[in-house]
Amino acid sequence: MLTPDSETELAEVVRTTDGPLRIIGGGTRSVGRPVTGEALSVAGLSGVTLHEPGALTLVARAGTPVAEVEEVLAGAGQRLPFEPVDHRALLGTEGQPTLGGMVAANASGPRRVQAGACRDFLLGVRFVDGSGEVVKNGGRVMKNVTGYDLVKLMAGSWGTLGVLTEVSFKVLPRTAEVATLRLRGLSDDDAVRALTAGLGSPFEVTGAAHDPQAGETMLRIEGFADSVAYRAGRLGDVLAPFGEVEVERDPEHVRAAWRRVRDVEAFADRAGDVWRVSVKPSDGPELARRAGAEAVLYDWGGGLVWLLTPEGRDLRPRIDGLKGHATLVRAAEATRASIAPFPPEPAPVAALTTGLRRKFDPRGILNPGLMD
Amino acid sequence: MQMPEPNAAILSRKARIVERLRGVLSADAVIDEAHEVRAYECDALTAYKCPPLAAVLPSSTEEVAAVLRICHDEGVPVVPRGSGTSLAGGALPTADSVILGVARLNEVLETDYDNRFIRVQTGRTNLSVTGAVEENGFFYAPDPSSQLACAIAGNIAMNSGGAHCLKYGVTTNNLLGVTLVQMDGTVVELGGAHLDAGGLDLLGLACGSEGQLGVVTEATLRILRKPEGARPVLMGFSSNEVAGACVSDIIKAGVLPVAIEFMDRPCIVACEAFAHAGYPDCEALLIVEVEGSDAEIDEQLGLILQIARRHDPVELREAKDADEAGRIWLGRKSAFGAMGQINDYMCLDGTIPVSELPHVLRRIRELSEGYGLEVANVFHAGDGNMHPLILFNANEEGQLEKAEALGADILRLCVEVGGCLTGEHGVGIEKRDLMADQYAPADLEAQMRVKDVFDPKWLLNPAKVFPLDASAQRRAA
Numbered sequence: 001m002l003t004p005d006s007e008t009e010l011a012e013v014v015r016t017t018d019g020p021l022r023i024i025g026g027g028t029r030s031v032g033r034p035v036t037g038e039a040l041s042v043a044g045l046s047g048v049t050l051h052e053p054g055a056l057t058l059v060a061r062a063g064t065p066v067a068e069v070e071e072v073l074a075g076a077g078q079r080l081p082f083e084p085v086d087h088r089a090l091l092g093t094e095g096q097p098t099l100g101g102m103v104a105a106n107a108s109g110p111r112r113v114q115a116g117a118c119r120d121f122l123l124g125v126r127f128v129d130g131s132g133e134v135v136k137n138g139g140r141v142m143k144n145v146t147g148y149d150l151v152k153l154m155a156g157s158w159g160t161l162g163v164l165t166e167v168s169f170k171v172l173p174r175t176a177e178v179a180t181l182r183l184r185g186l187s188d189d190d191a192v193r194a195l196t197a198g199l200g201s202p203f204e205v206t207g208a209a210h211d212p213q214a215g216e217t218m219l220r221i222e223g224f225a226d227s228v229a230y231r232a233g234r235l236g237d238v239l240a241p242f243g244e245v246e247v248e249r250d251p252e253h254v255r256a257a258w259r260r261v262r263d264v265e266a267f268a269d270r271a272g273d274v275w276r277v278s279v280k281p282s283d284g285p286e287l288a289r290r291a292g293a294e295a296v297l298y299d300w301g302g303g304l305v306w307l308l309t310p311e312g313r314d315l316r317p318r319i320d321g322l323k324g325h326a327t328l329v330r331a332a333e334a335t336r337a338s339i340a341p342f343p344p345e346p347a348p349v350a351a352l353t354t355g356l357r358r359k360f361d362p363r364g365i366l367n368p369g370l371m372d
Numbered sequence: 373m374q375m376p377e378p379n380a381a382i383l384s385r386k387a388r389i390v391e392r393l394r395g396v397l398s399a400d401a402v403i404d405e406a407h408e409v410r411a412y413e414c415d416a417l418t419a420y421k422c423p424p425l426a427a428v429l430p431s432s433t434e435e436v437a438a439v440l441r442i443c444h445d446e447g448v449p450v451v452p453r454g455s456g457t458s459l460a461g462g463a464l465p466t467a468d469s470v471i472l473g474v475a476r477l478n479e480v481l482e483t484d485y486d487n488r489f490i491r492v493q494t495g496r497t498n499l500s501v502t503g504a505v506e507e508n509g510f511f512y513a514p515d516p517s518s519q520l521a522c523a524i525a526g527n528i529a530m531n532s533g534g535a536h537c538l539k540y541g542v543t544t545n546n547l548l549g550v551t552l553v554q555m556d557g558t559v560v561e562l563g564g565a566h567l568d569a570g571g572l573d574l575l576g577l578a579c580g581s582e583g584q585l586g587v588v589t590e591a592t593l594r595i596l597r598k599p600e601g602a603r604p605v606l607m608g609f610s611s612n613e614v615a616g617a618c619v620s621d622i623i624k625a626g627v628l629p630v631a632i633e634f635m636d637r638p639c640i641v642a643c644e645a646f647a648h649a650g651y652p653d654c655e656a657l658l659i660v661e662v663e664g665s666d667a668e669i670d671e672q673l674g675l676i677l678q679i680a681r682r683h684d685p686v687e688l689r690e691a692k693d694a695d696e697a698g699r700i701w702l703g704r705k706s707a708f709g710a711m712g713q714i715n716d717y718m719c720l721d722g723t724i725p726v727s728e729l730p731h732v733l734r735r736i737r738e739l740s741e742g743y744g745l746e747v748a749n750v751f752h753a754g755d756g757n758m759h760p761l762i763l764f765n766a767n768e769e770g771q772l773e774k775a776e777a778l779g780a781d782i783l784r785l786c787v788e789v790g791g792c793l794t795g796e797h798g799v800g801i802e803k804r805d806l807m808a809d810q811y812a813p814a815d816l817e818a819q820m821r822v823k824d825v826f827d828p829k830w831l832l833n834p835a836k837v838f839p840l841d842a843s844a845q846r847r848a849a
Contacts, residue, residue, distance in 0.1 A: 152576025
């Protein structure tokens with residue numbers, strides 16, 4: 001394994017290598033087509049380089065563990081607002097998730113529906129492109145429209161356009177109090193209607209999930225104490241037509257419940273492939289009906305649907321016609337070699353994607369084929 | 373500000389090009405008479421003007437594609453134009469270019485409250501998007517100052533912000549999908565009513581690309597439920613430093629106001645003279661606005677006022693009702709008008725780390741004295757997006773150049789302290805030649821390669837964003 005411990009060294013490695021490289025942060029997100037190539041670890045580029053609580057900004061090297069960043073932020077009463085997924089339980093991987101891997105996967109959790117995704121809070125990147133050239137884009141300020149936004153392009157590019165070396169974020173205050181409002185025993189259709197009513201209310205719902213197996217529909221509220229109490233009450237009125245509303249205020253219980261949603265823990269110990277589908281929320285239940293899945297979990301008000309399906313079965317023909325995108329997140333290597341894990345693109349979009357890859361990685365050596 | 377020499381071969385083929393455009397558009401949608409094309413000779417950066425070869429006003433995505441195919445075929449540069457409110461010269465034509473205006477594309481195509489989005493044609497103005505959904509209690513969050521006039525197409529091209537983006541983000545954070553027509557007429561759909569990209573985030577790349585990657589004809593925008601209420605508080609301080617420290621303390625305390633606006637003395641004086649908003653006589657003024665129910669607002673403002681009192685404010689004024697809230701915002705909202713009354717002004721748009729605020733304001737004062745030109749500061753303090761207004765007299769020989777030189781020095785200062793050249797206005801032609809101050813050649817090369825992919829012949833808005841010498845070879849090819 002190649003283990004550079006500086007950006008300069010990493011650039012040198014990429015510049016002088018012949019063969020394909022398999023880029024690794026913490027090695028916890030084994031998603032996409034299997035890649036063959038020499039392993040290149042970014043873990044050596046580690047550490048928070050700047051945290052300015054008064055400016056809501058954090059800059060860190062790409063190999064920094066997410067846990068370390070969360071601890072630094074917690075010390076100042078702040079957090080990464082997009083609630084990054086930890087894929088370890090679901091994918092059965094070990095190791096420390098890193099900031100670079102999180103960005104490369106655009107890993108965002110339940111709060112994405114209200115606050116935004118990882119890509120929305122990413123302010124700047126430094127990366128080494130496929131020619132070994134160091135490139136920077138964006139910066140460390142919240143508003144920046146200077147030139148093209150390669151920051152968004154790098155988020156979710158799974159190491160196929162460049163190897164991230166440093167990333168900067170807008171962070172937000174950690175909220176003082178949380179509450180979960182819970183409804184039980186709703187059908188998928190009614191559950192999505194209830195979530196829709198909550199998200200369409202002025203009460204700032206920061207999580208909206210439905211677990212049909214557990215028979216639980218949950219909405220989350222966060223903020224200062226009085227405000228949470230007030231909004232929980234008002235939101236309860238909005239949800240009353242759907243059934244009896246339980247309010248959970250114990251912070252540990254609330255956090256654990258949303259972590260289970262975030263990391264799709266319900267599927268962790270069950271055999272089968274796992275698909276992650278993004279659609280407009282009202283299409284969620286129809287998607288689940290067509291999928292014929294063994295288990296379903298709805299997040300983002302119904303717009304993010306996690307599906308547990310029999311091994312080796314292609315979901316896409318069944319959901320043809322529904323707009324959005326489906327990614328095969330967990331499957332055996334053989335399945336990921338035969339069914340495209342990332343959604344196939346229409347020809348003109350695919351032409352742009354291919355064109356960009358050729359420009360950023362002319363030799364095709366960075367995680368080649370991972371997103372094909 | 374230099375623009376490339378027009379291509380004489382294109383100028384000589386004007387009649388043929390116009391005839392071909394007339395072949396795909398209705399008669400009144402192709403404008404080529406000298407006195408008529410003058411309406412398109414500049415945008416809101418009025419110091420620079422050049423009438424285009426022609427202007428076209430297509431009425432559908434298909435017509436946009438047809439126009440672009442013809443211009444691609446003829447090798448004619450195309451300058452896309454929303455409402456022409458760019459302060460950066462983003463829609464400035466060259467004599468050999470065709471202006472493609474989206475003004476006739478202004479329909480609402482779909483409104484979906486359950487899924488919280490609206491799909492519009494992009495010639496629609498920013499404010500009228502909110503106008504289309506507010507009866508049902510929803511709004512579109514990005515609110516640039518020009519929102520009454522500016523088009524969604526331009527908002528997407530420049531990734532526009534506004535006063536309330538500390539809480540709601542800028543255009544890119546509220547844009548779900550676009551229909552984008554490439555220079556060769558290819559139509560692509562990026563994103564949609566769902567969240568996030570399945571593959572590479574081309575939507576994120578297109579937003580803020582200043583009309584250089586494609587022409588956006590339709591957009592799916594996220595709409596939000598309006599908060600129950602909002603209330604501003606006004607605070608006066610004895611120095612910029614103290615006001616800056618107060619901003620930082622508010623943010624550190626865990627409150628997230630929707631807006632924190634900052635005005636310095638020259639700006640306060642001008643606004644007061646113009647709008648009579650009743651602002652206190654002080655060095656620096658903050659307007660902080662929070663949202664929620666009455667009780668929630670009380671809770672947040674209580675904390676904010678407690679922090680402010682620690683900084684010995686000259687004045688603290690909480691709005692008791694809508695009328696008082698309106699008066700607090702009145703001066704801020706008329707700041708640009710107030711400046712325009714007393715002088716010509718140039719509005720800058722750099723962003724700095726909030727912690728550098730006192731230092732940067734001090735340096736701006738020194739630079740301003742050095743140049744002998746007054747600078748008034750009004751800006752979004754919560755996110756560090758500054759709008760220094762350089763006051764000058766355009767009728768006096770050499771003053772524009774002097775103001776531009778001062779502006780360039782201020783923007784370099786923003787970059788030097790860890791910020792950037794433009795927070796929400798875009799690069800256009802205005803900051804084009806300063807790009808090398810923020811980005812190394814490899815950084816600019818990576819961006820220009822993106823344009824190579826979307827527009828290999830470099831015909832879409834070609835003389836913008838990148839320093840002319842950096843893009844010269846590509847434009848000539």
